[in-house]
Amino acid sequence: xxxxxxxxxxxxxxxxxxxxxxxxxxxxxxxxxxxxxxxxxxxxxxxxxxxxxxxxxxxxxxxxxxxxxxxxxxxxxxxxxxxxxxxxxxxxxxxxxxxxxxxxxxxxxxxxxxxxxxxxxxxxxxxxxxxxxxxxxxxxxxxxxxxxxxxxxxxxxxxxxxxxxxxxxxxxxxxxxxxxxxxxxxxxxxxxxxxxxxxxxxxxxxxxxxxxxxxxxxxxxxxxxxxxxxxxxxxxxxxxxxxxxxx
Amino acid sequence: xxxxxxxxxxxxxxxxxxxxxxxxxxxxxxxxxxxxxxxxxxxxxxxxxxxxxxxxxxxxxxxxxxxxxxxxxxxxxxxxxxxxxxxxxxxxxxxxxxxxxxxxxxxxxxxxxxxxxxxxxxxxxxxxxxxxxxxxxxxxxxxxxxxxxxxxxxxxxxxxxxxxxxxxxxxxxxxxxxxxxxxxxxxxxxxxxxxxxxxxxxxxxxxxxxxxxxxxxxxxxxxxxxxxxxxxxxxxxxxxxxxxxxxxxxxxxxxxxxxxxxxxxxxxxxxxxxxxxxxxxxxxxxxxxxxxxxxxxxxxxxxxxxxxxxxxxxxxxxxxxxxxxxxxxxxxxxxxxxxxxxxxxxx
Ligand SMILES: Nc1ncnc2c1ncn2[C@@H]1O[C@H](COP(=O)(O)OP(=O)(O)OP(=O)(O)O)[C@@H](O)[C@H]1O
Ligand SMILES: [Mg+2]
Numbered sequence: 001x002x003x004x005x006x007x008x009x010x011x012x013x014x015x016x017x018x019x020x021x022x023x024x025x026x027x028x029x030x031x032x033x034x035x036x037x038x039x040x041x042x043x044x045x046x047x048x049x050x051x052x053x054x055x056x057x058x059x060x061x062x063x064x065x066x067x068x069x070x071x072x073x074x075x076x077x078x079x080x081x082x083x084x085x086x087x088x089x090x091x092x093x094x095x096x097x098x099x100x101x102x103x104x105x106x107x108x109x110x111x112x113x114x115x116x117x118x119x120x121x122x123x124x125x126x127x128x129x130x131x132x133x134x135x136x137x138x139x140x141x142x143x144x145x146x147x148x149x150x151x152x153x154x155x156x157x158x159x160x161x162x163x164x165x166x167x168x169x170x171x172x173x174x175x176x177x178x179x180x181x182x183x184x185x186x187x188x189x190x191x192x193x194x195x196x197x198x199x200x201x202x203x204x205x206x207x208x209x210x211x212x213x214x215x216x217x218x219x220x221x222x223x224x225x226x227x228x229x230x231x232x233x234x235x236x237x238x239x240x241x242x243x244x245x246x247x
Numbered sequence: 248x249x250x251x252x253x254x255x256x257x258x259x260x261x262x263x264x265x266x267x268x269x270x271x272x273x274x275x276x277x278x279x280x281x282x283x284x285x286x287x288x289x290x291x292x293x294x295x296x297x298x299x300x301x302x303x304x305x306x307x308x309x310x311x312x313x314x315x316x317x318x319x320x321x322x323x324x325x326x327x328x329x330x331x332x333x334x335x336x337x338x339x340x341x342x343x344x345x346x347x348x349x350x351x352x353x354x355x356x357x358x359x360x361x362x363x364x365x366x367x368x369x370x371x372x373x374x375x376x377x378x379x380x381x382x383x384x385x386x387x388x389x390x391x392x393x394x395x396x397x398x399x400x401x402x403x404x405x406x407x408x409x410x411x412x413x414x415x416x417x418x419x420x421x422x423x424x425x426x427x428x429x430x431x432x433x434x435x436x437x438x439x440x441x442x443x444x445x446x447x448x449x450x451x452x453x454x455x456x457x458x459x460x461x462x463x464x465x466x467x468x469x470x471x472x473x474x475x476x477x478x479x480x481x482x483x484x485x486x487x488x489x490x491x492x493x494x495x496x497x498x499x500x501x502x503x504x505x506x507x508x509x510x511x512x513x514x515x516x517x518x519x520x521x522x523x524x525x526x527x528x529x530x531x532x533x534x535x536x537x538x539x540x541x542x543x544x545x546x547x548x549x550x551x552x553x554x555x556x557x558x559x560x561x562x563x564x565x566x567x568x569x570x571x572x573x574x575x576x577x578x579x580x581x582x583x584x585x586x587x588x589x590x591x592x593x594x
Contacts, residue, residue, distance in 0.1 A: 034582070036338045036341055036342050036582070036583065037580045037581070037582050039342070039345075039578070040342070040345035040346065040349060040580065041578075041579045041580045043349055044579060046347055047349075054349065054350060054352070055251060069294060069297065069298075069335075070297070070335055070338060073297060073298075073301045073335075073338070073339060074338060074339075074342045076301060077300075077301050077304055077339050077342045077343050077346070078342045078343070078345065079346075080304065080305050080344040080346075081305060081308070081342075081347055081350070082346040082347075082349060082350045083303060084305050084309070084319070084350075085319055085346065085347050085349075085350025085351050086350050087470060197268045207277075209295035224298075224301065224492075226298075230292055230294035230295045230298065231292075232288055232292050232294075232295070236332075243482040247510075
């Protein structure tokens with residue numbers, strides 16, 4: 001009995017994943033400003049490709065960010081409404097968790113190693129969270145990480161200083177902090193990205209994390225991680241076409 | 248066979264509206280509003296509205312289903328506002344509608360919000376005659392539409408070139424120191440004043456405008472005239488007769504709206520007028536439209552106020568008309584269009 005996972009924190013990623021964590025089908029789109037157009041067709045495609053009846057889904061997994069607001073909401077409202085239509089639960093997983101977990105496998109990280117996962121927050125800032133590797137392979141073969149700082153949003157230089165600079169674990173003599181995610185790619189001077197590092201969350205990984213957490217009976221809320229207040233300086237008249245404060 | 252059951256979703260501005268319509272019968276109309284969160288800013292904040300839509304979507308759908316005692320599996324089609332409106336809010340509704348379409352395996356129809364403001368009247372007074380004039384007046388629009396078939400043939404005869412009627416009222420409300428949104432307050436104040444106390448200009452009624460802008464409106468000049476009049480009085484230390492200013496301003500708006508609309512009815516040989524949109528709550532417009540339509544032998548249809556503001560019923564009503572007309576469903580990749588043309592009924 002598969003789950004459908006989707007993430008709209010960066011581009012659009014959709015995957016259909018079996019109870020055992022096996023990927024049945026997946027799709028991505030690199031479209032950054034048209035999440036609402038891309039997402040639904042990709043969901044229909046993965047269901048069709050895997051020959052899965054939508055009524056057989058047991059949960060909808062959604063990346064909860066942090067991410068630019070408009071795209072993030074497309075994923076969350078889609079997940080919640082689809083789950084309502086199918087009478088199944090929504091499982092929320094922070095999108096940066098998926099990056100960190102994938103980094104453990106991709107970079108061959110070991111317990112005690114650390115990951116700084118980043119994404120593009122626009123406005124010359126990055127969303128970030130720092131993780132410590134707990135196990136290279138945990139339940140169901142999925143790496144286990146724990147959050148040690150963040151998630152938060154800040155300038156890359158500030159993040160580098162606070163998370164990679166002196167006084168952090170590196171200076172304390174433990175393992176290095178591996179920087180991953182496309183947020184860091186934008187600011188290589190401050191945040192050098194590890195070679196072979198994952199850049200955007202993978203929906204299959206997102207699903208695997210949710211399956212493990214579900215088996216552990218953990219609460220997985222689908223509340224968006226905005227991390228910023230709405231911009232309120234400029235109320236629009238009324239129906240002035242505006243993209244609004246989409247981060 | 249019974250008419251299809253259509254679920255309508257509206258999120259073009261600050262209202263999350265969900266309704267169920269079968270044929271021209273409204274089963275339920277549930278609305279959640281973020282208006283209170285905007286009032287302190289004196290205008291709609293798109294991001295605040297979008298956040299509220301996300302949180303309200305599933306609870307509002309559930310409330311509508313519960314009140315109508317309908318199961319989602321009974322829904323035959325999903326209609327959603329595809330535009331015009333604010334992009335962020337529109338995107339929430341469109342995404343939810345697509346998810347329902349996939350989850351229920353039912354067709355999706357992206358429809359026009361402004362035409363929905365006219366279509367909702369079919370739930371109140373039944374099907375439109377073959378040719379109907381629709382005056383849609385709201386916070387964002389003031390448009391005159393010739394409706395030959397609400398599902399397939401709508402022609403835009405004219406629109407405001409600047410402010411919408413409701414917007415003009417809100418601005419004059421601010422000018423007169425009334426709370427936001429000013430429209431209803433100006434209306435109330437105007438009822439106590441003399442509508443003929445001050446002669447404010449009627450936009451685009453001069454002979455030179457008759458050719459190109461016979462059915463267009465302009466209210467920004469009027470708003471400026473009111474501002475100047477108030478300023479001039481204030482400068483010389485005279486008291487402002489607030490009620491008379493409000494009444495004379497409201498009279499000017501109602502006069503232009505009704506005069507042009509009735510002229511269009513004559514010109515296009517239409518004997519039924521539907522007025523829709525939040526501004527149709529305005530009592531000066533209602534009164535003048537009733538009087539002038541009676542004189543002109545035009546059948547005037549204005550739905551009750553709760554159907555005039557943004558709601559799911561208007562979208563479900565238009566969706567129902569569209570489905571029954573056999574229009575092809577929308578694709579799952581339809582975009583939202585903040586400035587959707589008023590001649591586009593479905594996308
Ligand atoms: N009684 C009234 N007199 C004058 N104006 C009014 C009255 N009641 C409401 N309004 C005005 O109507 C507008 C609200 O209408 P509505 O909710 O239909 O607008 P909207 O949905 O924001 O715009 P649109 O439908 O174009 O997207 C506001 O400008 C409000 O001040
Ligand atoms: Mg409206």
